[in-house]
Amino acid sequence: MNRVSVPVPEEIKKQVDNCPTELGLDPSASEAQRYAQLVDAGVRAMRAQVRNERRRVAYAEHNESQGYVEALETADDWAFREGGF
């Protein structure tokens, strides 16, 4: 397989240089490791997005289901009444 060099976008360089730990980047890691960590963070974020989209569709169907509508309509507010007791 041929390796192809492409310039790193400025925005990505900035992320690696600034090393935001909330993305899982380790300030003590080498630059190459930080690029790898950034890719991992991107993959995790994409996975989370896909999972949330799948959830959204499934939840929306469940919300319309007869069983859920009935369960919610008959929900008793005992837990929230005076002290809940």
Next chain:
Amino acid sequence: MEGKGAGTVGALVLTNDVWNDVMSGVAAIPIRSPAIQPYPGAIRIRDIGWIDLPAMAHMPQGRLTQPLYKLTAQAIERTEDKLIDVLALVDLCCGDPLPPHSPAGAVTYPRWGDIYWVKGFDTGGQDKRYVVVSHDHHNAANGRPFLVRTTSAPKRNAQDFPLVQDGAVHTCPGELQTAQADWVEMTKRPRPDALNVADMAATAYGLISTFQLETAIVRNGGELRD
């Protein structure tokens, strides 16, 4: 929130953000006034009151009004930790699933893993099948078991609506709630009347997903499969 008693100052919503965005109902825990004596071990929130976890309910979103407080990360973590403990999620989801320990003696309480008819939560509703997901030390001592509804309606997402009973039904972990024990029909039982450990583990994964407890599981010493 609307319709609450004077002893309740608010509700802590625990379902995940996608659920709260899409669904008409949310899982909410009452926050009690400091004027009411908390039970031993209750999570206290300074100047506000205490979190009544064993009174968790599934309620229409329409009853919620404007946000009142933003709880500290520590208060939310303590609530998650208690929930993980009472639902035995680490034992069920990390490594080979282990059923939680039960107290010795006669079983006079709704038992972990068993399925019961529960009177409509407003008694006028149709009785529905619920599986008990709280461990038996809680069920025996507290009188407010945590329940998850089962449904035979097809569901698209088996992570958040796990398939159980050899694929015959789904559980609905996002509808986790507690009930007063006397609403649980202890004599007349549905068939089958229990889920096996694998089904309970699948339901536990669904609870972790719908209540966004992945980080909390790790904090409690667990490790989840990818």
